[in-house]
Amino acid sequence: xxxxxxxxxxxxxxxxxxxxxxxxxxxxxxxxxxxxxxxxxxxxxxxxxxxxxxxxxxxxxxxxxxxxxxxxxxxxxxxxxxxxxxxxxxxxxxxxxxxxxxxxxxxxxxxxxxxxxxxxxxxxxxxxxxxxxxxxxxxxxxxxxxxxxxxxxxxxxxxxxxxxxxxxxxxxxxxxxxxxxxxxxxxxxxxxxxxxxxxxxx
Numbered sequence: 001x002x003x004x005x006x007x008x009x010x011x012x013x014x015x016x017x018x019x020x021x022x023x024x025x026x027x028x029x030x031x032x033x034x035x036x037x038x039x040x041x042x043x044x045x046x047x048x049x050x051x052x053x054x055x056x057x058x059x060x061x062x063x064x065x066x067x068x069x070x071x072x073x074x075x076x077x078x079x080x081x082x083x084x085x086x087x088x089x090x091x092x093x094x095x096x097x098x099x100x101x102x103x104x105x106x107x108x109x110x111x112x113x114x115x116x117x118x119x120x121x122x123x124x125x126x127x128x129x130x131x132x133x134x135x136x137x138x139x140x141x142x143x144x145x146x147x148x149x150x151x152x153x154x155x156x157x158x159x160x161x162x163x164x165x166x167x168x169x170x171x172x173x174x175x176x177x178x179x180x181x182x183x184x185x186x187x188x189x190x191x192x193x194x195x196x197x198x199x200x201x202x
Contacts, residue, residue: 006103006181010142011114017187019131023195027166034171034197035159042173049085054152057083061156065163071122071136073115073145079156084149096144103181105144115143122161130198133161134191142181151176158194169197 035058044051057079064075073091080089091112096105118139122132140154155172162169174193179186 004104005106007105007111007142007144010138010181013182013184013187014118014135014138017135017184019127019135019188019191021188022128022131022134022191023199025129025162025165025167025195025198029168032170034169034173035155038172053083053085057152057156058159061160062163065160068164071119071157071160073112073119075160076119076140076145076153076157080146080149080153083152083156089146091145092147096147098144098150099178099180103142105142111143115139115145118143122157123164128191129162129165129167130194131188131191133158134187134194136161137175138179138187138190141179162194167198169194170200171197 036055039051039054039058043054060079060082069075077089077091081087092107095107097103098105119136121127122136124132127135137154137158140157141150144150146153155175158175159169159172174197175190179190
């Protein structure tokens with residue numbers, strides 16, 4: 001397994017990525033909610049229980065967005081309990097690994113505070129909304145706060161950031177691709193993809 005701390009790598013990439021050139025999002029209602037359609041389609045076909053739990057987490061994330069709740073670990077954990085069907089969803093207690101061990105996300109005394117600081121920036125008005133949504137998705141992916149279900153948590157965080165500003169994507173399936181912590185161009189491209197999915201009508 002790699003000895004490199006991919007979380008530290010991501011935090012460097014996060015500072016360097018070209019977020020300012022992310023596309024402007026439009027408040028134009030799609031014909032369907034892409035997250036719901038994804039859950040009711042491919043996710044449900046693979047695992048109906050997983051789909052039902054994801055939809056429950058999605059409902060919570062959108063309700064929290066409607067009441068303008070700030071994005072915090074406690075909020076993420078409340079959705080994650082629904083998604084996992086669990087009574088608890090604590091912050092991980094050790095280093096985490098992904099991509100068959102090729103990425104390691106270290107746990108240090110400052111990890112939770114760093115994560116909280118990154119989540120605080122989800123409403124930063126100086127960063128385009130598409131970039132904030134993409135960045136928070138990647139923050140959750142690379143901080144890897146939970147023992148399980150981090151990709152689902154990342155997607156719900158993205159949905160929440162967009163929903164706070166009345167944006168609903170027509171598709172989310174294209175977001176479900178592998179992302180790497182050491183890829184600043186990929187991070188910026190992810191923000192562009194959010195813009196494409198906002199402009200694409202179904």
